Amino acid sequence: MRQGLTWLGLAVLLGVAACTFQPNLSRFPACDAQGACASGWTCLASEGVCLPDCGERGPCTGEDPSGMGMDGGTDGGTEAEGGNPDAGPARLMLVPDAPGPGTETVSYFHRFQVSGGTPPYTFSTTGELPAGLSFDTARGELSGKPLTAGESTFTVEVVDQGAEPQRRGQEFSLRIRPLLHLAGPDVLAYFESGKDYVELLSATGGKPPYTFELSSGALPPGIVLRVNGRLDGAAYAGSGTPPFEVRVTDSDEPPQSRVRRLQLTSISCSGSEVCIKSSALPDARAGSAYTHTLQSTPSSVTWTWRKTENGALPPGLTLNAGTGVVSGTPTQAGVYEFNVTATAGGLLPPSPSTLTLRLTVY
Template structure:
């Protein structure tokens, strides 16, 4: 069944009007919601087939008195829906957060505990304390008594002359410029190495003319074992030689007194070296027992000590004894071998006299043993 002429005319007129009103725009109503015409062009009651679209549209008559708005007018959705301001999607500025450097504020303040250089006993020392974190510049203070001979200023300069070896504790604190002020404190460790010395004896034992000679040069402080050598351009009496362990041996006929310089080097890292001038005197051989040791080596508190007193002549069946004075605390005398040995317990200069006797003769000598 075809649309009635009035309905068709109204639809055509309205469609034309819409086309004219939109100008360049094209109006294409969506008729898909209406049923399709059957194969003969028929439609259900109350509708008519729009053959150009093959859809069944309501028939409203000339007056268009339908129960719902005019179907054609219903197709006009009116003006474009105003979706509000156009969404400015653009390019989403997610990017990477531009945080720059994170300002977490000053880091924790602490003392640097491992940067102090080693010191040497009795040698002037200078170092600068270090800190990290916080807000420089720093201010340093001692929080307790510093070891003898050392001083600390507010800039962290540690100066002075350590008077004893060992690991010395430095009670200190550091303050920074933060608001509020940060503070860190603790005990830093300063390693002080024992001062290396050539201990002598000075003078060495006399060298009997054309007799086998043996003497031992000693050292104190530093770190054993020690290595001994003559200083450059130095020489011993003809016929004598110095071994690396400090033993002086040989036979000489050179007359008079001979001075020479010996250098000792220890085994520490870095090593210490020390030099001293020693002397030896040639003497005539004697047929009676004679003590030829003119001096004894220096000692050091707590360090092993050993020195063999030397003689010439006699029967070699000797007995040694302390004749006068007192040995340093910790030092003993071997009365058969004439060896002073032990570990000195107290510093100071100790004066005593030691005698030797064989079957027929005797001799004695005074000595001073200096203990550091």
């Protein structure tokens, strides 16, 4: 059998075995009335067209007797980008794969992909990269630990090593998410046996709203943790309450989650002095709104604060004397220590109580 039949066999195979594929045979010359073709061509009788014989006419290049090419002259020159060895390298392209979001203080890596051109490639960037990240110009890799949250826009440019170098650039955006942190407090306000109890957990960073859940351990019977971080109920003092762990999850995509070990214990308050039930404060984040309420028995007291030898209230925060609410927007990271005093009123008030508190601002 002649090698030319391979074209015929291929055409038949494509038409029969792959029923959904309809080859375009209109670009081939028609067979004559007797079903014959020019030398080096074989008639495909079912379609009435002449197909080139591979072997007799050299490689199957798709030439036809008219010299117009297999595409009938309608698409000339398009193979320069398709890998034709005579047309030079394919067009250089930066794959439009945008870098995924990063998280502050968490290691980050992204490699920009290239197609076409003549490797090796050389990369460069213009614009401002997120603080803490560096760019490898030889490998096209962005890596490091982002220092701050926010969105950055920059342009990546790549140049190949062809005889006539090609150059392509594309703009990208990269979002660095604020790190989610379960702020606490580590030690929750004490509960009095059999009395109503309320405390609020808080979180910083991430994307609100947050969802809280018990991760391990158990709360005192009678106290429950709500999904919004509120603990409430009434419990009776027992032999002791072991620590437990709470998980917070934010609303970002993909979400962040953090777990923190917390403690909740009972306290017995006598009537001889004010009983300050808050013994710790949740952490704060510089630049983010903060609020937390101090608790005492009796609940109606006047709160004051004063500096300790080593610290004071964080800049940006205040203590409301009537409500015991510490609130504001801290402006500077650090660990701050200060004293609070709760003073009750009345004709025979209990003695005031003073407590040293520490507040960490990230």
